[in-house]
Amino acid sequence: METTLQKARKSPESMKARILDAARRIFGEYGFHGTTTRMIAKEVGIDISTLHYHWGEKKDLFAAVVIDINADLRLKLIEVEQMIHGRPLGDRLAVSIDVMTDYLFEHPEVSNLVLMRYLNKTRDDVLVDIKVPEFTCEIARSMGLAADKKNVSADAKMKVLAVMNSIHSFISGENFFRSILKTDKEAYVALVKETLKFIHVPAFAHNGVARSGR
Numbered sequence: 001m002e003t004t005l006q007k008a009r010k011s012p013e014s015m016k017a018r019i020l021d022a023a024r025r026i027f028g029e030y031g032f033h034g035t036t037t038r039m040i041a042k043e044v045g046i047d048i049s050t051l052h053y054h055w056g057e058k059k060d061l062f063a064a065v066v067i068d069i070n071a072d073l074r075l076k077l078i079e080v081e082q083m084i085h086g087r088p089l090g091d092r093l094a095v096s097i098d099v100m101t102d103y104l105f106e107h108p109e110v111s112n113l114v115l116m117r118y119l120n121k122t123r124d125d126v127l128v129d130i131k132v133p134e135f136t137c138e139i140a141r142s143m144g145l146a147a148d149k150k151n152v153s154a155d156a157k158m159k160v161l162a163v164m165n166s167i168h169s170f171i172s173g174e175n176f177f178r179s180i181l182k183t184d185k186e187a188y189v190a191l192v193k194e195t196l197k198f199i200h201v202p203a204f205a206h207n208g209v210a211r212s213g214r
Helices: 004-010 015-030 037-044 048-055 058-084 089-106 108-119 132-142 154-172 174-181 185-205
Strands: none
Touching: 004 015, 004 058, 015 037, 015 048, 015 058, 015 108, 037 048, 037 058, 048 058, 058 089, 058 108, 058 132, 089 108, 089 132, 089 154, 089 185, 108 154, 132 154, 154 174, 154 185, 174 185
16 A cells, blocks of 8 residues: 555645645754644645645654655665766766755755754654665765775765765855855855865865775
């Protein structure tokens, strides 16, 4: 039997999918505790009973949002891996930064929820989480920092986290940073990519980064 999330992903124009899309945006902006189902229902233009009919309680909808984000991230990482396979490390990193930065600017709730997960002192009352550890290991393997995702050194994980956290910070801090830079969105995105590559590509490519991550 299909889950509610599977039904929503299968029918993107359905009410379930519309609620899920709104929930991603609002949970991404306000977090689990700062979001109410009434806020989501208002965004969709439905009454709260309709939301509960399709998704149940708030924690059920939040869990679906996290699972949905995990699924989308995994698909994007597979896409990136296919694009960078066999290229030199510097090229792999540059392409990955370009593609992931574009993706995360299109879906800022992903970066917001990842950073909220880091910073919140109290865990949300849900049974699922964004798979930062698993994705970190998969990225390390794709980048050639580890032979496989089950044997990734702490050093290699830290290098991946340095790249991903800097992307997430620029995404979540867009309004603040753009006010400092006094630039429009298109120019800001280009600056983010240029700066990330300026910092990380030479660091990774310096003397070559071995599979051990050292």
